[in-house]
Amino acid sequence: MKVRSGDVDLAVQVRGTSGPTVVLVHGYPDTHEVWDRVATVLEKDFRVVTYDVRGAGESGVPSTEDDYRLERLAADLFAVIDAVSPDEPVHLVGHDWGSIQSWEAVTTPGARIATFTSISGPCLDHMGHWSRKGLSIAHLKQFFRSWYIAAFHLPVLAPLFWRLYLGPRWAGVLQRLEGVKVKPARTLTSDAVRGISLYRANIRQVMRSPRQRFAPMPVQVVQPTRDRYIRTEPLDLERWVPSLTRRRIAAGHWAPLSHPAALARMISEFVTDSTPRRELVVITGGGSGIGRATAVAFAEAGSRVVVSDVDLAAAEETAALVGGHAYEVDVRSEDAVRAWAKQVASEHGVPDVVVNNAGIGHSGSFLSTSAEQWQRVLDVNLSGVVHGCRAFGELMVERGEGGHIVNLASAAAYLPSKILSAYATSKAAVFMLSDCLRAELAEHAIGVSAICPGIVNTNITATTTFSGVSSAEESRKQERASRMYARRGFGPEGVAREIVRAVRSNRAVVPVTVEARAARVAGLVAPGLLRTFAKLDVT
Known part of the structure; x- marks a missing residue:
């Protein structure tokens, strides 16, 4: 069907006959x-x-560069919405320049838009405000990513x-860049040449004088x-969007084609559910x-x-403390961990963060x-981590939104000791696995992060087993270790804070x-010193 907007006719396509209306807006140089x-x-x-935006595909071609300004593009979108859904608001999705022009629409008061999904296309006004916050590494990185804007x-x-090189x-x-095979639209080259006006008509003007643009x-x-x-990620979108959900997809720029x-x-x-999405964290040995x-934390x-x-x-x-959910799982069993992972995915969703924390202590020659x-x-200590990484890692990869896996290793992973051979070996394996x-x-x-605590006051000292000693001597060693760790005064909360930071900073x-x-430093610069220390009995 054709929809008239100003002086151009827009080619509109409608699929499906029931359910909420979802409008998808393409970017440059696509149709x-x-x-x-x-x-x-x-x-x-x-x-x-x-629909094909103005100047692209089967839609009409504007007569001047000024006709590519954002307000004209938003007017086109409103004309399409009025034609395909005159009585109900629509759900809007934009990619690349389709997202940029959609931001113009959703930040226009009175827009009949129920939700908006933005992919790889920011609001230019938001970018303009962010660019004025001062020079930072994030600003420099974005500047170099946007080299093509100057070229256009x-x-x-x-x-x-x-015309001569890129189009054909x-x-x-x-x-090569995205790993996708696709036959370009027959109008690609002419669309790309005309679409250069998108950059020339908007970038400098909006970035020079950014407006206050809110999305309700x-x-x-x-x-x-x-x-x-x-x-x-660096954009302060929470300032402009009261109800914001951020998600990632493990893809390149042309995610609609590749994923x-x-x-x-x-x-x-x-x-279906536009309430802000909360991160899901799964912890073993919790x-x-x-x-x-x-x-x-x-x-x-x-x-x-x-x-x-x-x-x-x-x-x-623990679940009662945090308002979460608890399960009984023996991480030694791959079948048990896999069944639990499927249950978690079914009842709560695929986790964003998995912390493989379950472990035991053992000392002895x-x-x-x-x-x-x-x-x-x-x-x-090792197989439990392997099972957690495999069961949840497979789910994360299949979901395609990224995530983070945290494996609890230990300073013992790189600090040898003659009385920690089994424990240190298990943690060194977790370290390398990570x-x-x-x-x-x-x-x-x-x-993936390997967390390597030193002496931390937890109940692992009370349950650590010892080789080659009587049960009475084992109890005395457990009590002695517990007192020493308590005197050290470093609690598990300190490790928890570092785990959260590790996830946020990767x-x-x-x-x-x-x-x-x-x-850690000694192992890198003076490993012989650690080998000497390993000969001491530090039980």
């Missing part, structure tokens, strides 16, 4: 076809509307480059983690110590929390540690406590 893969998924539950302002070279090779460019409806901002051109199913799911979820403190930061423990009563106490004791330590997994999952925007290795940091 409505960029949404085909997403629309195919959405049309099962929604009435999906796409070159009067002759930019159009000529599109666009399919290959997308495949719920807004979902989806940031592709491998976007080469724009990052929205249509994941993007369609995000759109569908937001249309019944006490570092696990419980971590649950409290994330809950205080506004996260939803799920904990597990072999002691269900202890896990339930290598020769005095039995095969059974070795196996018990490795089953809990680095390997971090490299593997980086392309999926999943960070740190790979986090030594916690002075002795842990000192051992």
